[in-house]
Amino acid sequence: MANSGAEKLKLYSYWRSSCAHRVRIALALKGLDYEYIPVNLIKGDQFDPDFKQINPMGTVPALVDGDVVINDSFAIIMYLDEKYPEPPLLPRDIHKRAVNYQAMSIVLSGIQPHQNLAVIRYIEEKINAEEKTAWVNNAITKGFTALEKLLVNCAGKHATGDEIYLADLFLAPQIHGAINRFQINMEPYPTLAKCYESYNELPSFQNALPEKQPDAPSTI
Numbered sequence: 001m002a003n004s005g006a007e008k009l010k011l012y013s014y015w016r017s018s019c020a021h022r023v024r025i026a027l028a029l030k031g032l033d034y035e036y037i038p039v040n041l042i043k044g045d046q047f048d049p050d051f052k053q054i055n056p057m058g059t060v061p062a063l064v065d066g067d068v069v070i071n072d073s074f075a076i077i078m079y080l081d082e083k084y085p086e087p088p089l090l091p092r093d094i095h096k097r098a099v100n101y102q103a104m105s106i107v108l109s110g111i112q113p114h115q116n117l118a119v120i121r122y123i124e125e126k127i128n129a130e131e132k133t134a135w136v137n138n139a140i141t142k143g144f145t146a147l148e149k150l151l152v153n154c155a156g157k158h159a160t161g162d163e164i165y166l167a168d169l170f171l172a173p174q175i176h177g178a179i180n181r182f183q184i185n186m187e188p189y190p191t192l193a194k195c196y197e198s199y200n201e202l203p204s205f206q207n208a209l210p211e212k213q214p215d216a217p218s219t220i
């Protein structure tokens, strides 16, 4: 383990959270040992005053590294990349780096916020379940169409070549959720679908999957 001897990292996570899933992949790639602390988003653990002391936004993931508390998957991943530089999560080439930032941002701010639990619950309660599904499908379709166009000419085995970089940490959980949670057909997005196949062969990605987490239900 890259952090043996140091105080164990703590990750506040929920098995099905795509945001926490990104960080679990980063921790695995960096070979970091950590304590998994489940926050049950369905039961409302994210609103618990003790948890809100850690993350006032009431969301997962949150990472505790000794006295340092970091919220937001992007900030956590960048922190880990700076503290544990190997393997690097950003390419040297500045164009490729920009593509990684762009893919990350499409998922982080263009797709996930629209399918977040709080949002879809609100739509379901105020309007109905059909509208909720249409809303999520629209956000994913728009985001995946943009990602497909962004990556079609630069993808290799993975999003921006054969190495694993930041974009992959955001794509894998987003595609996994789109397929398994929202039943999105990946046929219109062959580049994304091909990357997803490759991720599923990598142990760091396999071990970070929602269904492998200690708080996942035994039957999904």
Ligand SMILES: N[C@@H](CCC(=O)N[C@@H](CS)C(=O)NCC(=O)O)C(=O)O
Pocket (backbone or CB within 6 Å): 017, 018, 019, 020, 041, 046, 058, 059, 060, 061, 071, 072, 073, 074, 108, 116, 117, 118, 119
């Ligand atoms: N930008 C934040 C978003 C965090 C976020 O929205 N997390 C979701 C799970 S993926 C959550 O905790 N939702 C709780 C809720 O909606 O009540 C990040 O990337 O960490």
